[in-house]
Amino acid sequence: MSAPRSHADGLDARVRLSRGTMDLDVPLTAEPGQVIGVLGPNGGGKTTTVLALAGVLALEEGHVRVGGDVWDDGRRRLAPERRRVGLMLADSLLFPHLRAVDNVAYGPRSRGVDHHRARERAHLELERVGLADRAASRPRELSSGQQARVALARALATDPALLLLDEPLAALDPDTRARTRSDLAARLTAYDGVTVIVTHDPLDALTLADHLVFVEDGRVTQSGTPAEVLSEPRSAYVGTVVGLNLYAGQGDSHGHVTTVKGGVVVTTSPTEGSVWATVPPSAVSLHLHEPEGSPRNAWRLRIASVTMQGQSARVGLVGELPLTAEVTLESVTALGLQVGQEVWAAVKATEVRTYPR
Amino acid sequence: MRYAAGWRSRVALGIPAGLALLLLVVPLVALMLRADWARVPSDLATPTVLPALRLSLTTTSITAALCLLLGTPLAWFLARSDHRATSWVRALLTVPLVLPPVVGGVALLMTWGRTGLVGQHLTPFGIQIPFTTVAVVLAETFVAMPYYVLAVEGAMRGLDPRLEAVARTLGATDLRYLRTVGIPLVLPGIASGLALAWARALGEFGATITFAGNFQGRTQTLPLLVYVELERDPQVAISISIMLLAVSVLVLGVLRGRWLR
Numbered sequence: 348m349s350a351p352r353s354h355a356d357g358l359d360a361r362v363r364l365s366r367g368t369m370d371l372d373v374p375l376t377a378e379p380g381q382v383i384g385v386l387g388p389n390g391g392g393k394t395t396t397v398l399a400l401a402g403v404l405a406l407e408e409g410h411v412r413v414g415g416d417v418w419d420d421g422r423r424r425l426a427p428e429r430r431r432v433g434l435m436l437a438d439s440l441l442f443p444h445l446r447a448v449d450n451v452a453y454g455p456r457s458r459g460v461d462h463h464r465a466r467e468r469a470h471l472e473l474e475r476v477g478l479a480d481r482a483a484s485r486p487r488e489l490s491s492g493q494q495a496r497v498a499l500a501r502a503l504a505t506d507p508a509l510l511l512l513d514e515p516l517a518a519l520d521p522d523t524r525a526r527t528r529s530d531l532a533a534r535l536t537a538y539d540g541v542t543v544i545v546t547h548d549p550l551d552a553l554t555l556a557d558h559l560v561f562v563e564d565g566r567v568t569q570s571g572t573p574a575e576v577l578s579e580p581r582s583a584y585v586g587t588v589v590g591l592n593l594y595a596g597q598g599d600s601h602g603h604v605t606t607v608k609g610g611v612v613v614t615t616s617p618t619e620g621s622v623w624a625t626v627p628p629s630a631v632s633l634h635l636h637e638p639e640g641s642p643r644n645a646w647r648l649r650i651a652s653v654t655m656q657g658q659s660a661r662v663g664l665v666g667e668l669p670l671t672a673e674v675t676l677e678s679v680t681a682l683g684l685q686v687g688q689e690v691w692a693a694v695k696a697t698e699v700r701t702y703p704r
Numbered sequence: 705m706r707y708a709a710g711w712r713s714r715v716a717l718g719i720p721a722g723l724a725l726l727l728l729v730v731p732l733v734a735l736m737l738r739a740d741w742a743r744v745p746s747d748l749a750t751p752t753v754l755p756a757l758r759l760s761l762t763t764t765s766i767t768a769a770l771c772l773l774l775g776t777p778l779a780w781f782l783a784r785s786d787h788r789a790t791s792w793v794r795a796l797l798t799v800p801l802v803l804p805p806v807v808g809g810v811a812l813l814m815t816w817g818r819t820g821l822v823g824q825h826l827t828p829f830g831i832q833i834p835f836t837t838v839a840v841v842l843a844e845t846f847v848a849m850p851y852y853v854l855a856v857e858g859a860m861r862g863l864d865p866r867l868e869a870v871a872r873t874l875g876a877t878d879l880r881y882l883r884t885v886g887i888p889l890v891l892p893g894i895a896s897g898l899a900l901a902w903a904r905a906l907g908e909f910g911a912t913i914t915f916a917g918n919f920q921g922r923t924q925t926l927p928l929l930v931y932v933e934l935e936r937d938p939q940v941a942i943s944i945s946i947m948l949l950a951v952s953v954l955v956l957g958v959l960r961g962r963w964l965r
Contacts, residue, residue, distance in 0.1 A: 403869045427872035434873040440866055444888050453884070457875035505875060 361409035384556025402427035433502030454505035472500035610668035614699035630698035631672035747943035771852035783860035809914025839916035844905035859893020
C-alpha cells in the first residue's frame, strides 16, 4: 500500500523535565498511524508528558521530533501554535461562546485558512464524528458525549501529525463513555498521524491503543503491546491494571518462588533467579478447612475486603501472601465469608506463571 | 427553656440588626419623603443643573473609556502573572479604594500641580491641569480605575488556563486567543467593572473639589452642585440627589440582573 514507515516519520521523543517534586524522563516513539496508550497512577507524569509534547511546557533536556520536524531539542522550543499538534482534554474545553462549527473551524482559521474553506472543513470533521446536524449548536446545548466528539473534531481539523488525548473519556458517564469510546476508536482508525492517549482506564487503553506505555513516578515502568502487558505485567501498578496478582520473588529449579515479602508460591513452570509470578484471581478457590488433594498452593489468610462485580465477588486477602480472589456470589454466601474471617486460599500450581524480572 | 433561650437571643440580636437596617434605610426614605416630586423635572432643567449634568456625563464617560483602554491590559497582566511583584501591584491598586478621597485630591495636586512631580514639567509649555475639566477626569479615574481593574482581573482569573493551551495548539497566537476567546469570555466582567467604575466616578466629590475646584461648567459636577445648592436652594439639591439615587439603583439593578451572581 505505502512505503514502510518508521519512527522518523512518526514520533520520536524523550521528555525530560522536572516540575515540583517530580522528575520526569519518558521516552516515546511511534510510527504514523500508531496509537500509544500512556497509563499510570495520578501524579505520575502523564499529563506533564502530554503538555510537553504539545509545547505548553518546555523540555529541560531530551527532544521532541515529529514527522522529521524538530519541535523541541531541550534548548529551543517551537511554540504550540507552530506545531502540527492536536490536543483534547478530559473536559472537552470547547469555546463556550462559539457554535460547534466555529469551534471546529477555529484551528484552520488560526492557521490562515479562509473563512469559507475553514467552515467547509469544519462541517466535514463534524460529519466524521456523526454530528453534522449539530453544527449550529452551542456547547451548552450539547450532551457531554457530543461535546467530546466536537472536541475531537476540533483537534483533527488542523491535520495534526501528533494527536494528544488526555483522559478524553474521563468526564463522561459510563453509558456515554462506552459509546464515545467506540466513536473515538472508529475515528482514530481513519487518522494517519501518531496518537498519544493518556488514560487510567485499562479498557480505554486496551480498546484504543496498539502499544502501551506505563509511566509511574516520572519513569517508564513497562511498555509493550496490550497482549504482552496483559500476560506479563512488570510492576505492581500494571498488575492491578490488568487484574492479576503479581509477586516479585526468587525462583528455583523446583518451581518454588519466594516472594520478597517471604511468602512461597509453587508453580509447574519454573523460572530461576529474579522472577515475576502471577496468579489470576479466578484461579483462587476459598475453603473453610485446609483443602486436601491436588492444589500445591494453600495459605491461611484473613479477609480484608469483599466487593461485588456483577455475578462474582472479589475478595481481598491479607497474610503471608496478599491475594485477590474472584469467586461466585454463591460461594460467598455458602461459605458465609465475612471481613476479618480467616479462610484457606488454594491455587493449582499449573495456574501460576513465572517469567524473568 | 430552650425555646425561651432562642427567643431571647432572637431579641438580643434582632435589636442591633434592626438598628443597622434603620440607619441605612431611613436616610433614603427621608430623602424621598422630602422630595417635591412635581418640582423634580423643572429643578433638573435649571441653568445651573444642566451644565453640571453635562459635565458629569462627559467626564464619567471619558473615565470609563480610560478604564477600558488602560485598565483591561493591566488586568490581563495581573491575571496571568504569578510573580511576587504582582501581589504588590494588586495591593497598591486597592489603596485608592480605601484612601479618603480628599487625600487622593491632595496627592493629585502634588503630582499635576504647578510645582508637582509631573506638573512642573508641563508648566513651561503653558499646560495647567489643576482646576480644569482634565483634572476632574484624572480625579475620577484615580478613584474608579481600581474598581474596574479588580473586577476584570477576577473575571480573567476565572478563565480555565487550559482553554488557552487548547487555542494555542489549534494555532492561535497570544493576541488571537485574547481577541477571539479571552476577551469575549470576560465581557460580563468587563461590563460589571465598567458599571462599578462609572458609578464610583459619578459620585466622586472629595478628590474633585480638592484637585479640580468647583467652577460652574468646567469642574462643577453633580455631587459638587448638590453641595452648593444645599446652601442656596435645598429643594434643588434634593431633586438632584433623587436623580443620582435613581441612577445608582439603576446601575445596581443592571449588575444584579445580568452580571452579579
